[in-house]
Amino acid sequence: DNLNLHYTVGDKVTLSFSPVLPVIHVDHQVVVAKDGNEIWSQTFHDHDGNLEIEITPTDSSSFSVTGGADIGGKTSTGAFMVSGPVFNEMGTYSVTGTITGIEFIPLPIPLADEFSIEIAGSEEMDMGGMEMKSMGEHQVSVISSDGSLIVNVDTSDPVAGEMMSVTVTITTDKKVHQTNANYDIIITQDGKTVLSEIGVYTTHGEGEHMTDVLESSNPVDVQVTLQGIGKPGELKTGAMGEAISFHVVPEFGTIAMIVLAAAIVSIIAITAKTKTALIPKL
Template identity: 45%
Template sequence: MKTIAICSFFVLFAMVAGLVATTPAAYADHSEVTIVPASGSGAPGCEETADGCYIPSTATVDVGGVVIMSNTDTAAHTFTSGTPDDGPDGVFDTSLLMAGSSFEWTPTTVGEQPYFCMVHPWMQGLIIVQEAGAEEADDHGDEMMMPSGDATATGMLSDGTMVSIWASTPTAGEVMEISIAFDGAEHVNHDISVTQNGNEVLNDEGAHHHDGTGMHTTAPLSSSDPVDITVTFQGYGIDDPKTGPIGEEVVFTNVVPEFGTIAMMILAVAIISIVAVTAKSRVIPRF
Protein backbone atom coordinates (compact mmCIF):
# COMPACT_ATOMS: atom_id res chain seq x y z
CA MET A 1 0.00 0.00 0.00
CA LYS A 2 2.86 2.35 0.76
CA THR A 3 4.30 1.90 -2.73
CA ILE A 4 0.96 2.64 -4.37
CA ALA A 5 0.43 5.72 -2.21
CA ILE A 6 3.91 7.06 -2.95
CA CYS A 7 3.53 6.48 -6.69
CA SER A 8 0.11 8.13 -6.69
CA PHE A 9 1.63 11.11 -4.93
CA PHE A 10 4.32 11.43 -7.59
CA VAL A 11 1.75 11.19 -10.38
CA LEU A 12 -0.24 14.03 -8.81
CA PHE A 13 2.92 16.05 -8.22
CA ALA A 14 4.04 15.66 -11.84
CA MET A 15 0.66 16.74 -13.18
CA VAL A 16 0.57 19.83 -10.97
CA ALA A 17 4.18 20.68 -11.83
CA GLY A 18 3.37 20.38 -15.51
CA LEU A 19 0.49 22.80 -15.22
CA VAL A 20 2.58 25.29 -13.27
CA ALA A 21 5.57 25.04 -15.60
CA THR A 22 3.51 25.60 -18.72
CA THR A 23 1.32 28.44 -17.44
CA PRO A 24 2.31 31.73 -19.13
CA ALA A 25 3.81 34.36 -16.87
CA ALA A 26 1.57 37.18 -17.94
CA TYR A 27 -1.21 37.78 -20.41
CA ALA A 28 -1.97 41.36 -21.30
CA ASP A 29 -5.35 42.67 -22.34
CA HIS A 30 -5.07 45.00 -25.33
CA SER A 31 -8.69 45.21 -26.39
CA GLU A 32 -8.35 48.99 -26.72
CA VAL A 33 -5.46 51.39 -27.29
CA THR A 34 -5.38 55.15 -27.83
CA ILE A 35 -2.76 56.86 -29.97
CA VAL A 36 -2.17 60.61 -29.92
CA PRO A 37 0.27 62.85 -31.80
CA ALA A 38 3.14 64.31 -29.80
CA SER A 39 2.61 67.93 -28.87
CA GLY A 40 4.09 70.19 -31.53
CA SER A 41 4.66 67.32 -33.94
CA GLY A 42 3.52 69.55 -36.80
CA ALA A 43 7.14 70.72 -36.89
CA PRO A 44 10.12 68.38 -37.44
CA GLY A 45 12.02 67.21 -34.40
CA CYS A 46 9.67 64.74 -32.71
CA GLU A 47 11.16 61.91 -34.79
CA GLU A 48 14.45 62.43 -32.95
CA THR A 49 12.94 62.02 -29.49
CA ALA A 50 12.58 58.79 -27.49
CA ASP A 51 8.76 59.05 -27.53
CA GLY A 52 8.49 59.64 -31.27
CA CYS A 53 5.83 61.62 -33.12
CA TYR A 54 2.92 59.34 -32.21
CA ILE A 55 2.43 58.26 -28.61
CA PRO A 56 2.90 55.38 -28.14
CA SER A 57 5.17 55.11 -31.17
CA THR A 58 4.57 51.34 -31.15
CA ALA A 59 1.08 50.39 -30.00
CA THR A 60 -0.22 46.88 -29.36
CA VAL A 61 -3.84 45.84 -29.86
CA ASP A 62 -5.75 42.56 -30.00
CA VAL A 63 -7.44 41.28 -33.14
CA GLY A 64 -10.99 42.60 -32.95
CA GLY A 65 -9.95 45.34 -30.53
CA VAL A 66 -10.21 49.07 -31.07
CA VAL A 67 -7.49 51.54 -31.97
CA ILE A 68 -8.56 55.07 -31.08
CA MET A 69 -6.62 57.72 -33.00
CA SER A 70 -7.18 60.97 -31.18
CA ASN A 71 -5.75 64.31 -32.27
CA THR A 72 -4.84 66.08 -29.03
CA ASP A 73 -2.40 68.40 -30.82
CA THR A 74 -3.19 71.93 -31.99
CA ALA A 75 -2.37 71.15 -35.62
CA ALA A 76 -4.37 68.91 -37.95
CA HIS A 77 -2.87 65.48 -38.70
CA THR A 78 -3.70 62.27 -40.52
CA PHE A 79 -3.26 58.69 -39.35
CA THR A 80 -2.71 56.92 -42.67
CA SER A 81 -1.71 53.26 -42.98
CA GLY A 82 1.42 52.72 -45.03
CA THR A 83 4.78 54.50 -45.16
CA PRO A 84 5.99 57.81 -46.59
CA ASP A 85 8.18 55.93 -49.08
CA ASP A 86 5.49 53.60 -50.41
CA GLY A 87 2.43 55.77 -49.75
CA PRO A 88 -0.96 54.74 -48.30
CA ASP A 89 -1.77 51.01 -48.38
CA GLY A 90 -5.53 51.40 -47.94
CA VAL A 91 -5.93 49.64 -44.60
CA PHE A 92 -7.13 52.79 -42.81
CA ASP A 93 -7.04 56.55 -43.26
CA THR A 94 -8.46 59.21 -40.95
CA SER A 95 -8.15 61.88 -43.66
CA LEU A 96 -7.35 65.27 -42.15
CA LEU A 97 -8.16 64.93 -38.47
CA MET A 98 -8.72 68.32 -36.87
CA ALA A 99 -7.66 69.13 -33.31
CA GLY A 100 -10.01 67.50 -30.81
CA SER A 101 -11.29 64.90 -33.31
CA SER A 102 -10.81 61.14 -33.21
CA PHE A 103 -11.09 58.06 -35.42
CA GLU A 104 -11.48 54.36 -34.59
CA TRP A 105 -10.07 51.32 -36.41
CA THR A 106 -10.69 47.64 -35.65
CA PRO A 107 -7.99 45.26 -36.93
CA THR A 108 -9.05 41.82 -38.17
CA THR A 109 -5.71 40.10 -38.79
CA VAL A 110 -2.49 39.56 -36.85
CA GLY A 111 0.55 41.48 -38.05
CA GLU A 112 2.38 44.79 -38.01
CA GLN A 113 0.77 47.89 -39.49
CA PRO A 114 2.92 51.00 -40.10
CA TYR A 115 1.25 54.37 -40.51
CA PHE A 116 2.22 58.01 -40.99
CA CYS A 117 0.89 61.55 -41.34
CA MET A 118 0.42 62.62 -44.94
CA VAL A 119 0.73 66.28 -43.96
CA HIS A 120 3.83 65.77 -41.80
CA PRO A 121 5.60 62.68 -43.23
CA TRP A 122 8.29 62.68 -40.53
CA MET A 123 5.53 61.43 -38.23
CA GLN A 124 5.57 57.62 -38.33
CA GLY A 125 4.20 54.94 -36.02
CA LEU A 126 3.60 51.21 -35.81
CA ILE A 127 0.61 49.17 -34.64
CA ILE A 128 1.24 45.55 -33.62
CA VAL A 129 -1.91 43.43 -33.93
CA GLN A 130 -1.79 40.25 -31.84
CA GLU A 131 -4.07 37.41 -30.87
CA ALA A 132 -6.14 38.22 -27.79
CA GLY A 133 -4.29 37.28 -24.61
CA ALA A 134 -0.83 37.15 -26.19
CA GLU A 135 2.04 37.30 -23.73
CA GLU A 136 3.75 40.64 -23.27
CA ALA A 137 7.28 41.73 -22.46
CA ASP A 138 6.54 44.43 -19.91
CA ASP A 139 3.85 46.47 -18.17
CA HIS A 140 3.83 49.20 -20.82
CA GLY A 141 2.10 47.00 -23.40
CA ASP A 142 4.01 48.46 -26.35
CA GLU A 143 6.49 45.68 -27.10
CA MET A 144 6.05 42.03 -28.02
CA MET A 145 7.61 39.40 -25.81
CA MET A 146 9.81 36.80 -27.41
CA PRO A 147 9.08 33.21 -26.35
CA SER A 148 10.98 31.99 -23.32
CA GLY A 149 13.60 29.28 -23.50
CA ASP A 150 16.23 28.48 -26.08
CA ALA A 151 15.67 29.61 -29.65
CA THR A 152 14.56 27.03 -32.20
CA ALA A 153 17.48 28.07 -34.43
CA THR A 154 20.10 30.83 -34.59
CA GLY A 155 22.25 32.41 -37.29
CA MET A 156 24.41 35.47 -37.71
CA LEU A 157 24.86 38.40 -40.10
CA SER A 158 28.34 39.37 -41.26
CA ASP A 159 28.28 42.40 -38.94
CA GLY A 160 27.99 40.05 -35.95
CA THR A 161 24.26 40.51 -35.28
CA MET A 162 22.75 37.28 -33.96
CA VAL A 163 19.49 36.27 -35.65
CA SER A 164 17.29 33.89 -33.64
CA ILE A 165 13.91 32.34 -34.37
CA TRP A 166 11.31 30.64 -32.20
CA ALA A 167 8.83 28.52 -34.15
CA SER A 168 5.64 26.77 -33.14
CA THR A 169 5.25 23.10 -34.00
CA PRO A 170 4.30 22.55 -37.66
CA THR A 171 0.83 20.98 -37.73
CA ALA A 172 -1.25 20.07 -40.76
CA GLY A 173 -4.16 22.45 -41.25
CA GLU A 174 -2.81 25.04 -38.79
CA VAL A 175 -0.73 28.18 -39.15
CA MET A 176 2.83 28.28 -37.87
CA GLU A 177 3.99 31.23 -35.76
CA ILE A 178 7.58 32.32 -36.18
CA SER A 179 9.08 34.89 -33.84
CA ILE A 180 12.35 36.52 -34.85
CA ALA A 181 14.92 38.56 -32.97
CA PHE A 182 17.93 40.52 -34.17
CA ASP A 183 19.99 40.69 -30.98
CA GLY A 184 20.79 44.23 -29.84
CA ALA A 185 19.46 45.82 -33.04
CA GLU A 186 16.77 48.46 -33.62
CA HIS A 187 14.76 49.50 -36.68
CA VAL A 188 15.48 46.26 -38.52
CA ASN A 189 14.10 45.73 -42.02
CA HIS A 190 13.96 42.27 -43.55
CA ASP A 191 12.09 39.87 -45.81
CA ILE A 192 11.11 36.39 -44.62
CA SER A 193 10.16 33.42 -46.76
CA VAL A 194 8.92 30.05 -45.45
CA THR A 195 8.49 26.93 -47.55
CA GLN A 196 7.27 23.45 -46.71
CA ASN A 197 8.08 20.61 -49.11
CA GLY A 198 8.88 23.21 -51.75
CA ASN A 199 5.57 25.09 -51.35
CA GLU A 200 5.64 28.69 -50.15
CA VAL A 201 3.56 29.25 -47.01
CA LEU A 202 4.84 32.74 -46.13
CA ASN A 203 6.41 35.56 -48.13
CA ASP A 204 6.58 38.71 -46.02
CA GLU A 205 8.56 41.46 -47.72
CA GLY A 206 9.55 44.76 -46.17
CA ALA A 207 8.94 43.79 -42.52
CA HIS A 208 10.11 46.44 -40.06
CA HIS A 209 10.74 45.78 -36.36
CA HIS A 210 11.38 48.87 -34.23
CA ASP A 211 13.02 46.96 -31.38
CA GLY A 212 14.54 44.22 -33.52
CA THR A 213 11.90 41.64 -32.61
CA GLY A 214 8.66 40.57 -34.24
CA MET A 215 6.34 37.73 -35.17
CA HIS A 216 5.22 36.30 -38.51
CA THR A 217 2.43 33.83 -39.26
CA THR A 218 2.34 31.36 -42.15
CA ALA A 219 -0.65 30.20 -44.11
CA PRO A 220 -2.21 26.93 -42.85
CA LEU A 221 0.28 24.12 -43.42
CA SER A 222 -0.47 21.13 -45.61
CA SER A 223 1.41 18.70 -43.37
CA SER A 224 3.40 18.40 -40.16
CA ASP A 225 6.72 18.23 -42.01
CA PRO A 226 9.59 20.61 -41.15
CA VAL A 227 9.82 23.98 -42.90
CA ASP A 228 12.66 25.98 -44.43
CA ILE A 229 12.99 29.63 -43.42
CA THR A 230 14.98 32.28 -45.30
CA VAL A 231 15.50 35.70 -43.73
CA THR A 232 16.86 38.36 -46.10
CA PHE A 233 18.28 41.38 -44.28
CA GLN A 234 17.23 44.73 -45.80
CA GLY A 235 19.06 47.18 -43.56
CA TYR A 236 18.85 49.15 -40.33
CA GLY A 237 16.90 52.40 -40.15
CA ILE A 238 13.58 54.02 -40.98
CA ASP A 239 14.61 56.32 -43.81
CA ASP A 240 16.88 55.68 -46.78
CA PRO A 241 19.75 55.13 -47.12
CA LYS A 242 19.62 52.17 -44.74
CA THR A 243 22.76 50.64 -43.27
CA GLY A 244 24.15 47.18 -42.58
CA PRO A 245 24.83 44.11 -44.75
CA ILE A 246 21.80 44.59 -46.99
CA GLY A 247 20.88 41.55 -49.06
CA GLU A 248 22.48 38.98 -46.79
CA GLU A 249 20.45 35.82 -46.19
CA VAL A 250 20.19 33.71 -43.06
CA VAL A 251 18.76 30.30 -43.92
CA PHE A 252 17.22 27.86 -41.44
CA THR A 253 16.47 24.41 -42.90
CA ASN A 254 14.30 21.57 -41.58
CA VAL A 255 12.94 23.70 -38.75
CA VAL A 256 11.13 21.72 -36.06
CA PRO A 257 10.93 23.07 -32.48
CA GLU A 258 12.71 21.14 -29.77
CA PHE A 259 10.93 18.67 -27.49
CA GLY A 260 8.98 21.03 -25.27
CA THR A 261 8.08 21.29 -21.60
CA ILE A 262 4.52 20.04 -22.06
CA ALA A 263 5.69 16.89 -23.83
CA MET A 264 8.32 16.32 -21.15
CA MET A 265 5.70 16.56 -18.41
CA ILE A 266 3.33 14.23 -20.25
CA LEU A 267 6.17 11.73 -20.61
CA ALA A 268 7.06 12.06 -16.93
CA VAL A 269 3.45 11.47 -15.88
CA ALA A 270 3.20 8.48 -18.21
CA ILE A 271 6.38 6.91 -16.85
CA ILE A 272 5.35 7.45 -13.22
CA SER A 273 1.88 6.08 -13.98
CA ILE A 274 3.43 2.94 -15.44
CA VAL A 275 5.53 2.53 -12.30
CA ALA A 276 2.41 2.91 -10.14
CA VAL A 277 0.42 0.36 -12.13
CA THR A 278 3.36 -2.05 -12.16
CA ALA A 279 3.74 -1.74 -8.40
CA LYS A 280 0.05 -2.43 -7.94
CA SER A 281 0.26 -5.59 -10.03
CA ARG A 282 3.32 -6.75 -8.06
CA VAL A 283 5.50 -7.12 -11.17
CA ILE A 284 8.22 -5.39 -9.22
CA PRO A 285 8.78 -6.32 -5.59
CA ARG A 286 7.57 -4.12 -2.75
CA PHE A 287 10.14 -2.68 -0.37
Protein backbone atom coordinates (compact mmCIF):
# COMPACT_ATOMS: atom_id res chain seq x y z
CA ASP A 1 0.00 0.00 0.00
CA ASN A 2 1.14 3.53 -0.81
CA LEU A 3 -1.77 5.57 0.55
CA ASN A 4 -4.21 5.36 3.43
CA LEU A 5 -7.73 6.64 2.86
CA HIS A 6 -9.97 7.79 5.70
CA TYR A 7 -13.36 9.22 4.90
CA THR A 8 -16.44 10.53 6.63
CA VAL A 9 -19.97 11.17 5.46
CA GLY A 10 -22.36 13.85 6.61
CA ASP A 11 -23.66 16.76 4.59
CA LYS A 12 -20.31 16.50 2.85
CA VAL A 13 -18.07 13.57 1.93
CA THR A 14 -14.55 14.05 3.27
CA LEU A 15 -11.68 12.10 1.70
CA SER A 16 -8.37 12.19 3.56
CA PHE A 17 -5.36 10.67 1.83
CA SER A 18 -2.12 10.15 3.76
CA PRO A 19 1.05 8.55 2.37
CA VAL A 20 2.16 5.41 4.17
CA LEU A 21 5.69 6.83 4.34
CA PRO A 22 6.28 10.31 5.85
CA VAL A 23 6.86 12.52 2.80
CA ILE A 24 6.16 16.21 2.21
CA HIS A 25 5.24 18.40 -0.77
CA VAL A 26 3.26 15.67 -2.44
CA ASP A 27 1.48 15.87 -5.80
CA HIS A 28 -1.75 13.85 -5.70
CA GLN A 29 -4.14 12.80 -8.44
CA VAL A 30 -7.61 11.70 -7.39
CA VAL A 31 -9.98 9.90 -9.76
CA VAL A 32 -13.56 8.89 -8.94
CA ALA A 33 -15.36 6.47 -11.25
CA LYS A 34 -18.69 4.64 -11.20
CA ASP A 35 -19.68 1.56 -13.21
CA GLY A 36 -16.36 1.77 -15.05
CA ASN A 37 -16.92 5.39 -16.14
CA GLU A 38 -14.74 8.20 -14.86
CA ILE A 39 -16.82 10.88 -13.12
CA TRP A 40 -14.18 13.25 -11.81
CA SER A 41 -10.41 13.65 -11.87
CA GLN A 42 -8.26 16.35 -10.29
CA THR A 43 -4.63 16.94 -9.35
CA PHE A 44 -3.62 18.58 -6.06
CA HIS A 45 -0.44 19.64 -4.29
CA ASP A 46 -0.27 19.31 -0.51
CA HIS A 47 2.66 20.69 1.46
CA ASP A 48 2.58 18.19 4.33
CA GLY A 49 1.50 15.30 2.09
CA ASN A 50 -1.84 14.69 3.83
CA LEU A 51 -4.54 15.62 1.33
CA GLU A 52 -8.03 16.46 2.58
CA ILE A 53 -10.94 16.99 0.19
CA GLU A 54 -14.45 18.01 1.26
CA ILE A 55 -16.94 17.04 -1.44
CA THR A 56 -20.47 18.44 -1.59
CA PRO A 57 -22.57 16.17 -3.86
CA THR A 58 -24.84 18.11 -6.21
CA ASP A 59 -27.00 17.43 -9.23
CA SER A 60 -25.20 20.03 -11.35
CA SER A 61 -23.38 19.12 -14.53
CA SER A 62 -19.99 20.57 -13.54
CA PHE A 63 -17.47 20.59 -10.71
CA SER A 64 -15.94 23.47 -8.79
CA VAL A 65 -12.75 23.30 -6.70
CA THR A 66 -11.75 25.90 -4.11
CA GLY A 67 -9.67 26.00 -0.91
CA GLY A 68 -6.23 24.50 -0.50
CA ALA A 69 -4.84 27.55 1.29
CA ASP A 70 -1.20 27.62 2.39
CA ILE A 71 -0.85 27.23 6.16
CA GLY A 72 2.14 27.95 8.40
CA GLY A 73 4.45 29.27 5.73
CA LYS A 74 3.61 26.45 3.33
CA THR A 75 4.23 23.73 5.90
CA SER A 76 0.70 22.41 5.38
CA THR A 77 -2.29 22.88 3.11
CA GLY A 78 -5.90 23.54 4.02
CA ALA A 79 -8.75 21.36 2.84
CA PHE A 80 -9.88 21.56 -0.75
CA MET A 81 -13.61 22.16 -1.28
CA VAL A 82 -15.23 20.34 -4.20
CA SER A 83 -18.84 20.42 -5.36
CA GLY A 84 -20.29 18.43 -8.22
CA PRO A 85 -22.23 15.35 -9.34
CA VAL A 86 -20.46 12.59 -7.41
CA PHE A 87 -21.52 10.32 -4.50
CA ASN A 88 -25.08 11.47 -5.18
CA GLU A 89 -26.41 8.13 -6.46
CA MET A 90 -26.47 4.59 -5.09
CA GLY A 91 -23.89 2.24 -6.53
CA THR A 92 -20.22 1.31 -6.39
CA TYR A 93 -17.67 4.10 -6.72
CA SER A 94 -13.99 3.54 -7.38
CA VAL A 95 -11.68 6.11 -5.78
CA THR A 96 -8.08 6.03 -6.98
CA GLY A 97 -5.42 8.05 -5.22
CA THR A 98 -2.06 8.43 -6.96
CA ILE A 99 1.14 10.08 -5.77
CA THR A 100 2.63 11.59 -8.92
CA GLY A 101 5.42 13.66 -7.37
CA ILE A 102 7.32 14.27 -4.13
CA GLU A 103 9.09 17.50 -3.17
CA PHE A 104 8.32 18.97 -6.61
CA ILE A 105 10.00 16.07 -8.41
CA PRO A 106 7.75 13.92 -10.67
CA LEU A 107 7.93 10.22 -9.93
CA PRO A 108 9.00 8.03 -12.86
CA ILE A 109 6.49 5.43 -11.63
CA PRO A 110 3.45 6.94 -9.87
CA LEU A 111 2.29 5.24 -6.68
CA ALA A 112 -1.44 4.41 -6.81
CA ASP A 113 -4.03 2.73 -4.60
CA GLU A 114 -7.67 2.07 -5.46
CA PHE A 115 -10.52 2.03 -2.96
CA SER A 116 -14.05 0.77 -3.59
CA ILE A 117 -16.95 2.61 -1.93
CA GLU A 118 -20.50 1.30 -2.00
CA ILE A 119 -23.20 3.95 -1.61
CA ALA A 120 -26.17 2.39 0.15
CA GLY A 121 -29.12 3.39 2.31
CA SER A 122 -28.82 4.24 5.98
CA GLU A 123 -31.09 4.34 8.98
CA GLU A 124 -31.36 7.50 11.01
CA MET A 125 -32.95 8.36 14.34
CA ASP A 126 -32.99 11.27 16.75
CA MET A 127 -32.44 10.59 20.45
CA GLY A 128 -32.33 13.61 22.71
CA GLY A 129 -30.55 15.82 20.21
CA MET A 130 -28.11 13.09 19.12
CA GLU A 131 -28.25 12.41 15.40
CA MET A 132 -27.64 8.70 14.98
CA LYS A 133 -27.16 6.60 11.88
CA SER A 134 -26.63 2.93 11.22
CA MET A 135 -23.49 2.88 9.11
CA GLY A 136 -23.83 -0.45 7.36
CA GLU A 137 -23.82 -4.03 8.58
CA HIS A 138 -20.82 -4.01 10.92
CA GLN A 139 -19.63 -0.47 11.53
CA VAL A 140 -20.59 2.55 13.60
CA SER A 141 -18.78 5.82 14.28
CA VAL A 142 -19.27 8.73 16.65
CA ILE A 143 -17.62 12.04 17.47
CA SER A 144 -16.56 12.76 21.04
CA SER A 145 -18.46 15.49 22.89
CA ASP A 146 -15.61 17.98 22.48
CA GLY A 147 -15.34 17.20 18.76
CA SER A 148 -11.68 16.23 19.00
CA LEU A 149 -11.97 12.47 18.34
CA ILE A 150 -13.78 10.17 15.93
CA VAL A 151 -14.29 6.62 17.19
CA ASN A 152 -15.03 3.81 14.74
CA VAL A 153 -16.07 0.32 15.89
CA ASP A 154 -16.18 -2.56 13.39
CA THR A 155 -17.33 -6.08 14.26
CA SER A 156 -17.75 -9.40 12.52
CA ASP A 157 -20.97 -11.45 12.75
CA PRO A 158 -21.78 -13.16 16.05
CA VAL A 159 -21.78 -16.85 15.09
CA ALA A 160 -22.28 -19.78 17.46
CA GLY A 161 -19.07 -21.74 18.01
CA GLU A 162 -16.85 -18.90 16.73
CA MET A 163 -15.07 -15.89 18.20
CA MET A 164 -16.27 -12.44 17.11
CA SER A 165 -13.64 -9.92 16.05
CA VAL A 166 -13.84 -6.25 16.97
CA THR A 167 -11.68 -3.40 15.68
CA VAL A 168 -11.65 -0.05 17.48
CA THR A 169 -10.13 2.88 15.57
CA ILE A 170 -9.67 6.31 17.13
CA THR A 171 -8.73 9.28 14.94
CA THR A 172 -8.43 13.01 15.49
CA ASP A 173 -10.82 15.52 13.94
CA LYS A 174 -8.15 15.85 11.22
CA LYS A 175 -8.71 12.17 10.32
CA VAL A 176 -5.25 11.14 11.59
CA HIS A 177 -4.89 8.15 13.92
CA GLN A 178 -4.75 9.35 17.53
CA THR A 179 -1.60 8.33 19.36
CA ASN A 180 -1.58 7.18 22.98
CA ALA A 181 -5.33 6.51 23.12
CA ASN A 182 -6.97 4.73 26.06
CA TYR A 183 -10.34 3.00 26.27
CA ASP A 184 -12.31 0.14 27.84
CA ILE A 185 -14.29 -2.43 25.86
CA ILE A 186 -16.95 -4.80 27.18
CA ILE A 187 -19.09 -7.19 25.10
CA THR A 188 -21.92 -9.34 26.44
CA GLN A 189 -24.22 -11.96 24.92
CA ASP A 190 -27.29 -13.41 26.64
CA GLY A 191 -26.23 -11.65 29.86
CA LYS A 192 -22.77 -13.26 29.83
CA THR A 193 -19.56 -11.30 29.38
CA VAL A 194 -17.65 -12.61 26.35
CA LEU A 195 -15.00 -9.87 26.28
CA SER A 196 -13.83 -7.46 28.95
CA GLU A 197 -10.66 -5.43 28.51
CA ILE A 198 -10.21 -2.46 30.83
CA GLY A 199 -7.49 0.13 30.35
CA VAL A 200 -6.63 -0.70 26.74
CA TYR A 201 -3.72 1.44 25.54
CA THR A 202 -2.82 1.87 21.88
CA THR A 203 0.14 3.85 20.61
CA HIS A 204 -1.32 4.18 17.11
CA GLY A 205 -5.07 4.62 17.70
CA GLU A 206 -6.23 1.15 16.70
CA GLY A 207 -7.00 -1.98 18.70
CA GLU A 208 -7.92 -5.50 17.63
CA HIS A 209 -10.01 -7.68 19.95
CA MET A 210 -11.53 -11.18 19.95
CA THR A 211 -14.39 -12.41 22.12
CA ASP A 212 -14.55 -15.80 23.75
CA VAL A 213 -16.10 -18.52 21.61
CA LEU A 214 -19.78 -17.58 21.38
CA GLU A 215 -22.38 -20.03 22.61
CA SER A 216 -25.04 -18.79 20.19
CA SER A 217 -25.69 -16.49 17.23
CA ASN A 218 -27.91 -14.26 19.36
CA PRO A 219 -27.41 -10.47 19.45
CA VAL A 220 -24.47 -9.04 21.37
CA ASP A 221 -24.09 -5.76 23.24
CA VAL A 222 -20.89 -3.77 22.69
CA GLN A 223 -19.68 -0.87 24.80
CA VAL A 224 -16.50 1.13 24.22
CA THR A 225 -15.63 3.82 26.77
CA LEU A 226 -13.03 6.51 26.07
CA GLN A 227 -10.47 6.91 28.86
CA GLY A 228 -8.42 9.87 27.66
CA ILE A 229 -5.18 10.49 25.81
CA GLY A 230 -1.78 9.83 27.37
CA LYS A 231 0.83 7.19 28.05
CA PRO A 232 0.40 4.70 30.92
CA GLY A 233 1.16 6.37 34.22
CA GLU A 234 0.79 9.87 32.81
CA LEU A 235 -2.03 12.34 33.40
CA LYS A 236 -4.74 11.74 30.79
CA THR A 237 -6.31 14.51 28.74
CA GLY A 238 -9.27 14.74 26.39
CA ALA A 239 -12.54 12.82 26.42
CA MET A 240 -12.91 10.46 29.39
CA GLY A 241 -15.80 8.28 30.49
CA GLU A 242 -17.75 8.76 27.25
CA ALA A 243 -19.38 5.55 26.08
CA ILE A 244 -20.43 4.16 22.72
CA SER A 245 -23.05 1.45 23.27
CA PHE A 246 -24.79 -0.50 20.55
CA HIS A 247 -26.58 -3.75 19.80
CA VAL A 248 -25.46 -6.14 17.06
CA VAL A 249 -28.75 -7.66 15.89
CA PRO A 250 -29.32 -10.48 13.38
CA GLU A 251 -31.88 -9.19 10.90
CA PHE A 252 -32.98 -10.88 7.65
CA GLY A 253 -29.85 -12.99 7.70
CA THR A 254 -27.53 -9.99 8.09
CA ILE A 255 -26.21 -7.97 11.01
CA ALA A 256 -27.55 -4.49 11.70
CA MET A 257 -25.78 -2.14 14.09
CA ILE A 258 -28.41 -0.29 16.13
CA VAL A 259 -27.19 2.39 18.48
CA LEU A 260 -29.14 2.09 21.74
CA ALA A 261 -27.47 4.71 23.93
CA ALA A 262 -24.37 6.86 23.88
CA ALA A 263 -22.84 9.54 26.03
CA ILE A 264 -21.15 11.02 23.02
CA VAL A 265 -22.70 13.23 20.38
CA SER A 266 -23.63 12.68 16.77
CA ILE A 267 -22.57 9.91 14.45
CA ILE A 268 -21.25 11.32 11.22
CA ALA A 269 -19.73 8.50 9.25
CA ILE A 270 -17.41 5.60 8.91
CA THR A 271 -13.70 5.98 9.04
CA ALA A 272 -11.96 3.23 7.29
CA LYS A 273 -8.65 2.16 5.99
CA THR A 274 -10.02 -0.64 3.83
CA LYS A 275 -10.15 -1.26 0.16
CA THR A 276 -13.90 -1.89 0.29
CA ALA A 277 -16.32 -0.16 2.63
CA LEU A 278 -19.88 0.99 2.96
CA ILE A 279 -21.02 4.63 2.95
CA PRO A 280 -24.63 5.59 3.67
CA LYS A 281 -26.51 7.41 0.93
CA LEU A 282 -26.75 11.13 1.55
